[in-house]
Amino acid sequence: MSKFDARIPAGPISEKWTRFKQNMKLVNPANKRKHTIIVVGTGLAGAAAAASLAELGYNVKAFCIQDSARRAHSIAAQGGINAAKNYAGDGDSIYRLFYDTVKGGDYRAREANVYRLAETSVDIIDQCVAQGVPFAREYGGLLDNRSFGGAQLSRTFYARGQTGQQLLLGAYGALNKTINAGQVQMYARHEILDVVVIDGKARGIICRNLVTGEYERHSGSAVLLCTGGYGNVFYLSTNAKNSNVTAAWKAYKKGALFGNPCFTQIHPTCIPVSGDYQSKLTLMSESLRNDGRVWVPKKKEDCQKHPNQISEEDRDYFLERRYPSFGNLVPRDVASRNAKYVCDEGRGVGETGLAVYLDFADSIKRLGKHTIEERYGNLFEMYERITGENPYEVPMRIYPAVHYTMGGLWVDYSLMTTVPGLFALGEANFSDHGANRLGASALMQGLADGYFVAPYTVTDYIASNPLETINESHPAFDEAEKESSERIQKLLNIKGKKTVLEYHRELGKIMWDQVGMSRNKVGLEQAIKDIQALREDFWKNVYVPGEANTMNKSLEFANRVADFLELGELMARDALYREESCGGHFREEYQTEDGEALRNDEDYAYVSMWEYKGDHVEPDLHKESLVFENVKLTQRSYK
Amino acid sequence: MSHDNMTIHLRVWRQSGPNAKGNFEQYTLDTVNPHMSFLEMLDVLNERLTKEGQVPVEFDHDCREGICGSCGVVINGTAHGPQQRTASCQLHMRHYKDGDAITIEPWRAKAFPIVRDLVVDRTAFDRIQEAGGYVSVKTGSAPDAHAVPIGKEVADEAFDYAACIGCGACVAACPNASASLFTAAKISQLALLPQGQPERKRRVVAMVDQMKVEGFGDCSNHGECEAVCPKGISIAGIAKMRREYFKAILTGK
Numbered sequence: 001m002s003k004f005d006a007r008i009p010a011g012p013i014s015e016k017w018t019r020f021k022q023n024m025k026l027v028n029p030a031n032k033r034k035h036t037i038i039v040v041g042t043g044l045a046g047a048a049a050a051a052s053l054a055e056l057g058y059n060v061k062a063f064c065i066q067d068s069a070r071r072a073h074s075i076a077a078q079g080g081i082n083a084a085k086n087y088a089g090d091g092d093s094i095y096r097l098f099y100d101t102v103k104g105g106d107y108r109a110r111e112a113n114v115y116r117l118a119e120t121s122v123d124i125i126d127q128c129v130a131q132g133v134p135f136a137r138e139y140g141g142l143l144d145n146r147s148f149g150g151a152q153l154s155r156t157f158y159a160r161g162q163t164g165q166q167l168l169l170g171a172y173g174a175l176n177k178t179i180n181a182g183q184v185q186m187y188a189r190h191e192i193l194d195v196v197v198i199d200g201k202a203r204g205i206i207c208r209n210l211v212t213g214e215y216e217r218h219s220g221s222a223v224l225l226c227t228g229g230y231g232n233v234f235y236l237s238t239n240a241k242n243s244n245v246t247a248a249w250k251a252y253k254k255g256a257l258f259g260n261p262c263f264t265q266i267h268p269t270c271i272p273v274s275g276d277y278q279s280k281l282t283l284m285s286e287s288l289r290n291d292g293r294v295w296v297p298k299k300k301e302d303c304q305k306h307p308n309q310i311s312e313e314d315r316d317y318f319l320e321r322r323y324p325s326f327g328n329l330v331p332r333d334v335a336s337r338n339a340k341y342v343c344d345e346g347r348g349v350g351e352t353g354l355a356v357y358l359d360f361a362d363s364i365k366r367l368g369k370h371t372i373e374e375r376y377g378n379l380f381e382m383y384e385r386i387t388g389e390n391p392y393e394v395p396m397r398i399y400p401a402v403h404y405t406m407g408g409l410w411v412d413y414s415l416m417t418t419v420p421g422l423f424a425l426g427e428a429n430f431s432d433h434g435a436n437r438l439g440a441s442a443l444m445q446g447l448a449d450g451y452f453v454a455p456y457t458v459t460d461y462i463a464s465n466p467l468e469t470i471n472e473s474h475p476a477f478d479e480a481e482k483e484s485s486e487r488i489q490k491l492l493n494i495k496g497k498k499t500v501l502e503y504h505r506e507l508g509k510i511m512w513d514q515v516g517m518s519r520n521k522v523g524l525e526q527a528i529k530d531i532q533a534l535r536e537d538f539w540k541n542v543y544v545p546g547e548a549n550t551m552n553k554s555l556e557f558a559n560r561v562a563d564f565l566e567l568g569e570l571m572a573r574d575a576l577y578r579e580e581s582c583g584g585h586f587r588e589e590y591q592t593e594d595g596e597a598l599r600n601d602e603d604y605a606y607v608s609m610w611e612y613k614g615d616h617v618e619p620d621l622h623k624e625s626l627v628f629e630n631v632k633l634t635q636r637s638y639k
Numbered sequence: 640m641s642h643d644n645m646t647i648h649l650r651v652w653r654q655s656g657p658n659a660k661g662n663f664e665q666y667t668l669d670t671v672n673p674h675m676s677f678l679e680m681l682d683v684l685n686e687r688l689t690k691e692g693q694v695p696v697e698f699d700h701d702c703r704e705g706i707c708g709s710c711g712v713v714i715n716g717t718a719h720g721p722q723q724r725t726a727s728c729q730l731h732m733r734h735y736k737d738g739d740a741i742t743i744e745p746w747r748a749k750a751f752p753i754v755r756d757l758v759v760d761r762t763a764f765d766r767i768q769e770a771g772g773y774v775s776v777k778t779g780s781a782p783d784a785h786a787v788p789i790g791k792e793v794a795d796e797a798f799d800y801a802a803c804i805g806c807g808a809c810v811a812a813c814p815n816a817s818a819s820l821f822t823a824a825k826i827s828q829l830a831l832l833p834q835g836q837p838e839r840k841r842r843v844v845a846m847v848d849q850m851k852v853e854g855f856g857d858c859s860n861h862g863e864c865e866a867v868c869p870k871g872i873s874i875a876g877i878a879k880m881r882r883e884y885f886k887a888i889l890t891g892k
């Protein structure tokens with residue numbers, strides 16, 4: 001059993017959060033101003049948390065890598081945000097959203113956290129509408145909802161195909177309001193390089209000013225990492241180019257346990273890779289699967305034909321065929337794996353053979369071009385811009401791509417890591433999605449964590465702990481700054497032969513081939529060795545141009561890739577130890593006769609929690625056993 | 640679809656710091672694939688410069704799909720280049736042909752000082768938003784989302800303005816380096832929605848005043864901003880902002 005306690009409040013699941021709020025300790029309003037809270041990241045989680053904590057009266061410092069808080073990766077989310085409002089009157093409820101999220105996560109998430117997420121989801125929509133977020137509406141003036149991958153209810157709120165943008169701009173507005181009021185100090189173009197731990201508590205950060213290269217120290221009563229996901233460990237992903245793991249990784253090295261690192265979501269509907277110059281992949285929102293039909297030719301010989309010349313009976317609508325009740329709306333992991341299978345069989349389309357069709361011809365016939373344009377116009381435009389093809393006339397070509405990481409820093413019910421005072425919010429934590437995230441649930445989680453959870457739990461922490469002011473000249477800051485600056489200098493001093501990009505691409509290939517959509521023991525063991533060798537070579541042979549005391553993005557990337565080279569190994573190790581298939585984690589050795597994921601609840605209904613033990617030592621594995629009292633474990637079936 | 644690699648001649652603005660003197664450098668790339676994005680072409684250039692021991696060209700980018708507003712360069716004299724409603728990161732090299740010459744410059748405006756090469760400081764935009772670009776609603780105090788219905792047409796129009804990505808192309812394209820389109824977008828979005836009403840007057844005055852403080856020029860109706868805007872924000876917003884501003888001044892904020 002784990003010595004780490006998730007500190008879940010007692011009582012029935014529907015009362016836990018209320019009880020927590022009733023029993024939490026409070027901070028005297030006059031004292032709040034004396035506490036500085038450091039919020040790293042200004043995506044949905046960070047911007048919402050910074051604004052809400054500032055409103056409560058804390059002194060907040062917020063940091064982000066981009067030149068403006070508004071540009072955080074959350075801005076790119078397209079499809080929508082779930083909430084159990086039951087505005088569609090189709091029988092939705094908090095319990096159903098909770099149930100679907102636990103089931104969708106293949107029973108590898110913590111019930112209590114997921115329930116709270118479903119509970120707060122309704123407040124999120126109220127909050128965002130009040131901020132002026134222009135959600136889609138019906139002619140009668142009420143909010144429009146749609147159903148999203150894996151859900152049989154219409155509970156997804158959206159703002160055209162730019163939901164993340166609108167939600168983030170809402171949170172950015174809230175942040176701006178508090179900046180204007182002098183409650184938040186914003187540090188854009190700043191990158192956190194280390195977390196400072198004093199007497200076992202997180203008390204500050206070291207960051208680098210990305211314009212001048214100067215190191216800065218900031219102390220506080222609590223540090224919130226809202227730094228997003230680590231999908232870029234695969235090099236190619238749908239994540240923004242600056243998305244990285246550095247802050248979370250440094251936290252791991254300072255004693256925060258890393259939860260379920262191998263749980264990665266591979267999204268089924270992305271634009272396929274077109275060449276080796278490819279720098280990132282573009283997601284086509286999965287809302288497209290509501291009206292698009294996925295198919296490949298039945299016969300290999302047809303694969304290079306023009307799709308419109310392939311007759312109906314020669315098409316294999318493989319999702320509809322294999323999953324008659326969910327059809328094209330099966331969860332992401334199932335849709336992705338099936339696309340991989342048909343391509344592995346040699347029935348993939350496009351120049352590389354690594355793509356399947358997503359066809360709107362039937363919907364256009366049924367609903368008219370206008371309706372399709374209204375629903376997906378900007379996505380179709382985006383597709384055409386990238387591929388040069390018109391999806392109103394030719395089916396889209398899509399292929400799975402790395403999209404989201406369910407794993408992240410392990411947190412307790414309060415979203416606190418195993419380092420007291422160090423919290424993790426949003427995609428950066430492992431918390432709510434188990435082994436697979438449902439569509440439109442990340443935005444919900446980021447905002448729930450930021451607006452509605454952290455303000456309470458951080459307050460409870462501050463009220464419960466003596467936190468005398470820490471001086472930034474404390475030796476722990478000296479040491480952390482020294483380590484950070486030495487590492488930056490070391491990267492510049494190697495002056496080897498290979499570029500950072502070359503290393504990142506190689507790492508990405510290892511990860512995609514061995515730690516991607518489908519994994520096995522031999523491959524994972526090989527991946528661990530390969531990553532170790534690549535890492536060693538990196539530190540001997542990388543070439544980082546430029547200097548430390550100017551803007552130098554090559555240097556920024558080098559520092560992030562160095563951390564990815566360590567994280568990748570932990571992901572492979574986690575995947576190796578989890579000898580079952582669940583959600584996005586598919587181990588070839590563990591599958592049912594018809595090729596579906598085979599879970600092992602007896603031995604693996606736990607969260608893996610990895611503890612750092614040193615650079616050349618294997619990390620320790622701890623386990624948080626998952627107890628399911630409110631849902632019955634079933635084999636997921638979307639047939 | 641052609642796969643033949645193209646040769647492209649680049650002239651790129653290089654400037655080592657805010658106070659340094661800048662100049663154009665010439666580079667020729669002979670392996671430009673038509674399916675590459677414009678920024679991927681710059682990646683290829685930077686890989687080459689790195690391999691040659693030179694310092695790569697700094698440019699801002701993040702989402703590479705036209706939504707974060709990080710990227711933005713002037714391409715052959717046009718902000719974000721030749722394709723309408725397309726941010727620099729969404730531009731693809733298939734719009735160029737073998738042997739083309741491309742000049743790449745940063746946004747140029749007094750209120751956007753150059754940081755390095757193609758990177759500029761756009762924090763003035765943030766300060767305009769901080770002055771009032773929001774509805775002051777505290778977390779947790781919102782009424783039910785259905786308490787106030789909003790007609791679809793109004794919501795859609797508000798969305799059209801809310802779509803601004805804050806890239807700064809409007810400023811770069813404007814002969815006066817005015818930030819009017821950017822500022823008007825937020826003002827128009829919130830002026831249209833019921834939620835924006837209580838602070839309507841205060842907002843427009845605060846934001847317009849801040850825009851002046853930041854050193855952006857006045858709008859003289861050139862319309863260049865609308866033409867280069869990757870999100871197609873309508874210049875009608877600027878007229879709306881003016882009306883809002885005078886109404887607020889005349890009736891007292």
Ligand SMILES: Cc1cc2nc3c(=O)[nH]c(=O)nc-3n(C[C@H](O)[C@H](O)[C@H](O)COP(=O)(O)OP(=O)(O)OC[C@H]3O[C@@H](n4cnc5c(N)ncnc54)[C@H](O)[C@@H]3O)c2cc1C
Nearest residue numbers: 041042043044045065074079080192228426427440442443
């Ligand atoms: C293309 C795409 C579409 C998506 N669509 C949807 C959707 O429709 N619905 C849905 O629910 N989810 C969607 N998602 C997922 C969702 O967008 C993300 O999971 C979510 O936005 C993450 O928010 P966040 O606040 O946790 O982190 P992010 O938005 O990633 O923000 C991270 C922040 O941390 C900062 N940061 C990181 N490291 C450091 C450091 N070391 N120092 C300083 N700052 C740092 C960054 O600058 C940034 O401000 C989508 C994701 C992608 C990629």
Ligand code: FES
Nearest residue numbers: 701703708710728
């Ligand atoms: S990089 Fe995000 S808009 Fe171009």
